[in-house]
């Protein structure tokens with residue numbers, strides 16, 4: 455065992471001088487703690503400030519602050535915890551009036567968790583009167599009503615009250631009572647004002663160090679302007695409105711395509727709600743890019759293999775073979791190949807749907823074109839077999855790899871005497887009549903005797 459009740463009064467001699475300051479670590483050694491200690495950890499850590507969140511390279515904030523006066527504190531652990539709470543909130547000056555177990559007290563050092571600078575500077579007094587001699591303002595903390603005609607403050611009000619005198623360089627004292635029975639009436643009587651906490655009346659007494667913590671916190675909050683030590687790291691700057699609007703337009707265009715805005719008269723209000731929903735998220739630049747990417751991925755994913763998605767290699771070969779094998783049965787409508795072909799065409803692009811509908815409804819093209827199953831690099835979207843004419847719908851934008859694949863496909867087909875007609879998607883959507891005219895001419899051309 456280190457220091458305990460047995461070492462009572464060792465550091466405070468009756469009749470000792472008013473107060474004495476001595477390096478805390480030296481006092482601990484002088485009191486014999488070093489000889490009994492089991493490990494350096496138990497002995498304490500000198501003046502180092504270890505522990506998570508402790509950074510000795512940082513300056514101690516210049517917030518000044520009151521002097522914390524503990525009247526006859528009983529447990530060393532509580533004194534240490536008070537020092538820790540004080541250090542957390544930038545308070546340095548601790549005064550002890552007759553600590554029960556003497557001073558220094560190794561238990562205090564242990565529970566101070568590195569706030570040694572506070573313990574080292576602790577001043578020891580024999581009487582409260584001596585401890586408060588230089589104070590111009592004195593506040594007594596208590597959980598109990600002492601029946602004295604004295605203003606009562608909350609910790610927050612206490613911080614305000616102390617600010618002026620502290621700024622003027624005066625010494626302001628905050629007194630705290632013993633763990634067992636708090637402050638005596640005559641001790642309260644020495645104070646200018648009382649500080650009490652808004653608490654559960656059925657359980658109002660705080661641990662000494664926790665009471666110190668609340669007061670120290672309120673002081674620091676006021677003195678530091680409530681500035682938090684760190685903020686959210688934004689990682690990306692805010693989204694400019696232009697970027698946000700481009701996203702809205704893209705999103706609404708895609709939603710329009712899937713007929714999301716129904717019924718049409720609700721379109722406007724739905725659009726406004728949608729935009730407000732995104733505004734409420736306050737997305738930053740990166741967030742908007744992510745949202746954009748999500749919409750694009752969903753749109754492109756939905757388009758499926760018909761939009762430049764190409765099966766390659768052995769798998770495409772096998773699939774084609776399978777379809778060819780079953781081609782003879784296709785007319786019956788029950789062939790597995792046919793089901794498969796349908797499945798692969800399941801997600802045609804908007805352009806493909808429009809064009810197919812136009813080609814099927816237009817007398818000029820009756821029975822000319824067949825839809826191709828999009829497997830393998832050489833299959834274009836629509837084929838007029840006897841004319842060896844293929845229609846190839848080009849997506850609005852496509853990655854370089856898809857472009858290369860398309861060029862290879864064209865070369866493959868041309869080498870086999872096919873003609874591949876490029877049909878830009880936008881043209882299908884914007885100028886279908888002119889496009890059909892062009893296809894009709896191509897057909898005429900292809901069918902003309904050479």
Ligand code: SAH
Pocket residue numbers: 595596597598629630631632633634635636637649650651653658659660661662665
């Ligand atoms: N049993 C004692 C409380 C001791 S707690 C009593 O009844 O008074 C130790 C010290 O912490 C108190 O003397 C006081 O200084 C402080 N304290 C504890 N609870 C408090 C509260 N609710 N409001 C203000 N100070 C409090």
